[in-house]
Amino acid sequence: MDVWDGHKHVENDPAYKGLNVNKGVESLPSVNPDAAKRFLGRKRSKLTVDQYVEGILEGNVTILSRAVTMIESSKPEHQEVAQQIIEKCVPYAGKSVRLGITGVPGAGKSTFIEALGMHILKRGGKLAVLAIDPSSERSRGSILGDKTRMEKLSAEKNAYIRPSPSAGSLGGVARKTRETIILCEAAGFDTIFIETVGVGQSETAVHSMVDFFLLLMLAGAGDELQGIKRGIMEMADAIAINKADGQNIQKAKMARTEYRNALHLFPPTQSGWTPRVEICSSLFDEGVEDVWEMILEYVKMTRENGYFSNNRREQSKYWMFESINEQLKNNFYHHPEIKGELKQYEKKVLNAETSSFIAARDLLNKYFDKL
Amino acid sequence: MDVWDGHKHVENDPAYKGLNVNKGVESLPSVNPDAAKRFLGRKRSKLTVDQYVEGILEGNVTILSRAVTMIESSKPEHQEVAQQIIEKCVPYAGKSVRLGITGVPGAGKSTFIEALGMHILKRGGKLAVLAIDPSSERSRGSILGDKTRMEKLSAEKNAYIRPSPSAGSLGGVARKTRETIILCEAAGFDTIFIETVGVGQSETAVHSMVDFFLLLMLAGAGDELQGIKRGIMEMADAIAINKADGQNIQKAKMARTEYRNALHLFPPTQSGWTPRVEICSSLFDEGVEDVWEMILEYVKMTRENGYFSNNRREQSKYWMFESINEQLKNNFYHHPEIKGELKQYEKKVLNAETSSFIAARDLLNKYFDKL
Numbered sequence: 001m002d003v004w005d006g007h008k009h010v011e012n013d014p015a016y017k018g019l020n021v022n023k024g025v026e027s028l029p030s031v032n033p034d035a036a037k038r039f040l041g042r043k044r045s046k047l048t049v050d051q052y053v054e055g056i057l058e059g060n061v062t063i064l065s066r067a068v069t070m071i072e073s074s075k076p077e078h079q080e081v082a083q084q085i086i087e088k089c090v091p092y093a094g095k096s097v098r099l100g101i102t103g104v105p106g107a108g109k110s111t112f113i114e115a116l117g118m119h120i121l122k123r124g125g126k127l128a129v130l131a132i133d134p135s136s137e138r139s140r141g142s143i144l145g146d147k148t149r150m151e152k153l154s155a156e157k158n159a160y161i162r163p164s165p166s167a168g169s170l171g172g173v174a175r176k177t178r179e180t181i182i183l184c185e186a187a188g189f190d191t192i193f194i195e196t197v198g199v200g201q202s203e204t205a206v207h208s209m210v211d212f213f214l215l216l217m218l219a220g221a222g223d224e225l226q227g228i229k230r231g232i233m234e235m236a237d238a239i240a241i242n243k244a245d246g247q248n249i250q251k252a253k254m255a256r257t258e259y260r261n262a263l264h265l266f267p268p269t270q271s272g273w274t275p276r277v278e279i280c281s282s283l284f285d286e287g288v289e290d291v292w293e294m295i296l297e298y299v300k301m302t303r304e305n306g307y308f309s310n311n312r313r314e315q316s317k318y319w320m321f322e323s324i325n326e327q328l329k330n331n332f333y334h335h336p337e338i339k340g341e342l343k344q345y346e347k348k349v350l351n352a353e354t355s356s357f358i359a360a361r362d363l364l365n366k367y368f369d370k371l
Numbered sequence: 372m373d374v375w376d377g378h379k380h381v382e383n384d385p386a387y388k389g390l391n392v393n394k395g396v397e398s399l400p401s402v403n404p405d406a407a408k409r410f411l412g413r414k415r416s417k418l419t420v421d422q423y424v425e426g427i428l429e430g431n432v433t434i435l436s437r438a439v440t441m442i443e444s445s446k447p448e449h450q451e452v453a454q455q456i457i458e459k460c461v462p463y464a465g466k467s468v469r470l471g472i473t474g475v476p477g478a479g480k481s482t483f484i485e486a487l488g489m490h491i492l493k494r495g496g497k498l499a500v501l502a503i504d505p506s507s508e509r510s511r512g513s514i515l516g517d518k519t520r521m522e523k524l525s526a527e528k529n530a531y532i533r534p535s536p537s538a539g540s541l542g543g544v545a546r547k548t549r550e551t552i553i554l555c556e557a558a559g560f561d562t563i564f565i566e567t568v569g570v571g572q573s574e575t576a577v578h579s580m581v582d583f584f585l586l587l588m589l590a591g592a593g594d595e596l597q598g599i600k601r602g603i604m605e606m607a608d609a610i611a612i613n614k615a616d617g618q619n620i621q622k623a624k625m626a627r628t629e630y631r632n633a634l635h636l637f638p639p640t641q642s643g644w645t646p647r648v649e650i651c652s653s654l655f656d657e658g659v660e661d662v663w664e665m666i667l668e669y670v671k672m673t674r675e676n677g678y679f680s681n682n683r684r685e686q687s688k689y690w691m692f693e694s695i696n697e698q699l700k701n702n703f704y705h706h707p708e709i710k711g712e713l714k715q716y717e718k719k720v721l722n723a724e725t726s727s728f729i730a731a732r733d734l735l736n737k738y739f740d741k742l
Contacts, residue, residue, distance in 0.1 A: 083729060090726045179728060233637065234602045262633040266604065316720045316727045323731035328699040331739075349687045355461045356687045357550060358454060360694035368702075371742050 049081060053088040059188045061160050068162060071179045086179050089186035094312065096185045097299055098192045100206040102232060103216030105197060108242045110149040111282040112216055113193055117153045119289050120191050128184040129153070131164035131195040132177050132202045160189060171326035174205040178319060181209065207235045208318055211308060212295050215239045217259075219252035219279075234266055237275050237298060240291050244279035252279040271307040273298055337370050338363060420452060424459040430559045432531050439533060442550045457550050460557035465683065467556045468670055469563045471577040473603060474587030476568060479613045481520040482653040483587055484564055488524045490660050491562050499555040500524070502535035502566040503548050503573045531560060542697035545576040549690060552580065578606045579689055582679060583666050586610045588630075590623035590650075605637055608646055608669060611662050615650035623650040642678040644669055708741050709734060 047055070047063065052070075055063030070082040103109050117127050129150070153159045162180065164173070181192055194210055196202045207213050215236035233239070239259050244252030259277040269275065276294055280287030302308040332338060345359040418426070418434065423441075426434030441453040474480050488498050500521070524530045533551065535544070552563055565581055567573045578584050586607035604610070610630050615623030630648040640646065647665055651658030673679040703709060716730040 083732065086726055087729050090723065090729075094723060175728060179726070182726060231602050231605045234605055258632065258636055261629070262636045265629060265633045313721050316723070317717060318727075320717065320720045320727035320730050323728050324703065324735060325696065325700055327731065327735050328703055329696055332695065332699055346688060346691065349691045350684050352461065352465060352687070355457050355550070355553060356689075356691035357546060357694050358458050358461075359691050360698065361454065363695060364698050 049084045049088065052081075052085045053186075056085070056089060056183055056187045057092060061187065064160070064183055064187045065162070067183050068180050071176050071183070082179070086182055089182055093182040093185040096181075096190045096192050097212070097295070098181065098194065098210040099295065100194045100196065100203075100210035100213040101216060102196045102203055102206065102214070103242075107216040107218055108282050109195060109216055112240070112242055112280070112288070113195065114150050114153050115282040115285050115288040116292060117150075117159060117193070118156075118285075119292050121153075121156055121158050125191050126158045126160075126189045127153070127191045127193065128160040128162065128181075128187075128189040129193045129195065130162050130177055130180055130184070132170075132173055132206055160184065160187075169326075169330075170202055170205060171322070171329070174202070174209070175319075175323060175326065177205075178209050203232050203235060208315055208322075211302070211311065212237050212298055214291070214295075217241050217255070218243055219248050219255040233262075237269070237271070237273055238291070238294060239263070239275070239277045240287075241277065241279045242282055244287065245281035245284050249279075255279075271298075271302050271311070272305055273301060332367055335367060335370065338367055341366060420455045420459065423452070423456045424557075427456070427460060427554055427558045428463060432558065435531070435554055435558045436533070438554050439551050442547050442554070453550070457553055460553055464553040464556040467552075467561045467563050468583070468666070469552065469565065469581040470666065471565045471567065471574075471581035471584040472587060473567045473574055473577065473585070474613075478587040478589055479653050480566060480587055483611070483613055483651070483659070484566065485521050485524050486653040486656050486659040487663060488521075488530060488564070489527075489656075490663050492524075492527055492529050496562050497529045497531075497560045498524070498562045498564065499531040499533065499552075499558075499560040500564045500566065501533050501548055501551055501555070503544055503577055531555065531558075540697075540701075541573055541576060542693065542700075545573070545580070546690075546694055546697065549580050574603050574606060579686055579693075582673070582682065583608050583669055585662070585666075588612050588626070589614055590619050590626045604633075608640070608642075608644060609662070609665060610634070610646070610648045611658075612648065612650045613653055615658065616652035616655050620650075626650075642669075642673050642682070643676055644672060703738055706738060706741065709738055712737060 047066070052063060052067050056067060067082065067085050070078045070085065073079065073082070101109060101113065103112075113129060117129065120127050150161055154161050177194060181194075184192055194206050196206045213235050215232060215238070217239055219241055241252045241255050241259070256277050256279050263275050263277060266275070278287060278291055278294065280291055282288060299308065302311070333342070341363060345354075345363055348354045349356050349359050418437070423434060423438050427438060438453065438456050441449045441456065444450065444453070472480060472484065474483075484500060488500065491498050521532055525532050548565060552565075555563055563581075565577050567577045584606050586603060586609070588610055590612055612623045612626050612630070627648050627650050634646045634648060637646070649658060649662055649665065651662055653659055670679065673682070704713070712734060716725070716734055719725045720727050720730050
């Protein structure tokens with residue numbers, strides 16, 4: 001047991017009733033460096049790749065957090081270290097169930113994740129909650145920015161909540177999240193939630209990295225859909241209608257029937273699973289455990305019919321190609337010669353002064369000439 | 372009037388009752404070159420870019436077809452000419468309504484397109500029918516391969532039917548189709564149909580190049596969905612339930628109700644349009660004209676609220692980026708050094724021997740080193 005372990009145990013002492021400081025935030029300027037120093041007994045030192053990996057495999061969440069910070073860093077030297085850590089963690093990864101959870105703001109995602117998470121912990125699970133929110137730079141942390149949102153979960157030693165990497169392109173954020181999954185799995189987390197706001201482009205990315213995709217909705221069909229992007233519903237393995245409590249129950253039940261009828265018209269999923277619609281109340285913890293039972297049923301079924309592992313393999317391949325494509329684009333769009341020209345061409349295309357294809361060709365010629 | 376015009380007029384002579392040879396197939400080896408020579412009075416000569424453009428702007432479909440053949444050609448010199456033609460046609464393009472039509476094989480797309488097309492022609496429209504079918508190389512022309520499928524339409528001088536460019540990647544085929552739209556519009560076609568089989572990846576591409584997206588379905592909800600890809604339904608501006616005739620009428624009406632209820636649960640479209648569900652019988656030409664009225668209503672509404680032109684501009688921009696990305700990928704994946712390595716890395720990723728991100732990084736390093 002080293003100081004990191006000690007730190008963890010103090011914070012997770014059941015007697016400790018104060019607001020928890022989430023592990024890993026020590027590196028953020030908001031934490032008083034002196035306090036951290038005193039607490040840790042020494043100045044934060046650089047770890048070697050092997051120390052990182054060892055710490056992660058021991059389930060040390062502080063080291064895990066520091067490694068995730070490396071993943072999220074834009075500094076090339078951090079990226080290099082991060083890639084080495086990931087490479088060494090890959091053999092220990094993959095043994096979790098990855099659950100994507102989406103829903104518009106107001107659908108009660110945090111409360112739902114808390115309620116569902118507590119059931120998982122009660123059953124002996126270890127849960128990591130991650131988020132994809134490429135918009136967070138603009139909105140300054142619309143999602144998971146405030147870790148105290150999940151007070152109960154963040155007080156649990158078997159739960160690890162990591163806010164969304166702040167900012168960056170969707171491709172970049174998705175990559176970082178996917179790499180974080182690997183580290184979390186290597187650290188022994190057997191359940192990974194990936195939370196996303198159902199209003200952007202990120203759902204396809206999340207869908208491509210999870211085993212089960214859950215859409216959280218509210219009763220009162222129609223209104224709450226204003227925010228949900230089209231196409232998301234067809235990706236869902238299940239819809240959970242949340243806040244089915246009090247005067248809402250009847251409305252929620254009606255919505256359930258309507259969605260069930262609607263889903264019935266959808267083409268079958270590749271997994272052979274028929275998407276379900278359930279109601280629940282995260283606040284009163286009703287129906288939440290049933291959602292978990294359903295997910296277990298799904299996992300059992302798709303493990304038996306081979307879809308689970310096939311899908312995982314296909315996802316890995318998909319992400320290899322996605323990373324390549326993402327990097328090729330990065331190289332082009334961040335090329336100093338191109339950046340300036342791009343705006344000009346974009347304008348010409350928008351004004352129908354040239355075709356999109358000619359603009360593309362001209363820009364590419366310039367790019368490959370300069371490489 | 373030149374020989375091409377003469378040729379066109381003979382073929383479109385109302386007295387001519389034989390099976391029509393579609394314009395533009397002269398370049399294919401299946402046409403007897405001697406007969407063509409005799410018929411044209413001279414050996415087919417190369418046209419200059421200006422001759423192409425002039426011919427297209429005059430509405431000469433034979434020249435249009437030859438230009439499209441240039442677009443579809445993989446020869447760099449043809450591509451160069453094609454790009455010049457497109458550049459000169461762009462100022463004359465854009466003035467059509469572009470309609471995407473999708474549906475599984477068996478939904479009756481050809482018959483529907485014929486019926487709808489004849490209404491458009493009766494109203495004085497000029498119609499071009501194109502197709503996207505990246506799978507056609509494998510299936511040897513599963514779509515529009517046989518032009519006689521649309522016998523009535525292909526006998527009309529104001530209709531131009533062009534088979535799908537055979538083969539190529541989706542990105543390539545989509546680009547070619549989009550370029551063909553520009554030429555067709557410059558040639559005076561005011562209505563463009565883009566047909567696609569609703570089973571592949573091409574629907575998103577089609578959706579990104581049309582003003583209105585129509586999904587053709589059959590009654591008997593459930594069975595016929597087996598083939599439709601998930602996500603397509605949410606792209607549709609309308610669903611037309613075809614073959615609503617004879618004993619099918621009741622079933623079609625029930626399906627209409629079910630789909631209406633289902634669409635009601637979908638989030639609203641960006642256009643402000645509420646997707647409709649209609650029934651029709653292409654065979655007996657019932658309800659088909661109503662579909663056209665609906666599309667006109669949509670065009671009127673979206674022109675008034677500004678969505679129509681906004682969407683067009685966004686699509687152009689989208690296609691500029693798409694072409695760039697497509698070309699960047701082409702360059703990478705067809706690079707001789709990469710092609711061989713890629714398989715190795717793919718295998719490693721599939722077997723979880725390395726992470727997708729590390730594989731991507733290694734491949735990219737090799738690529739940029741060699742450039």
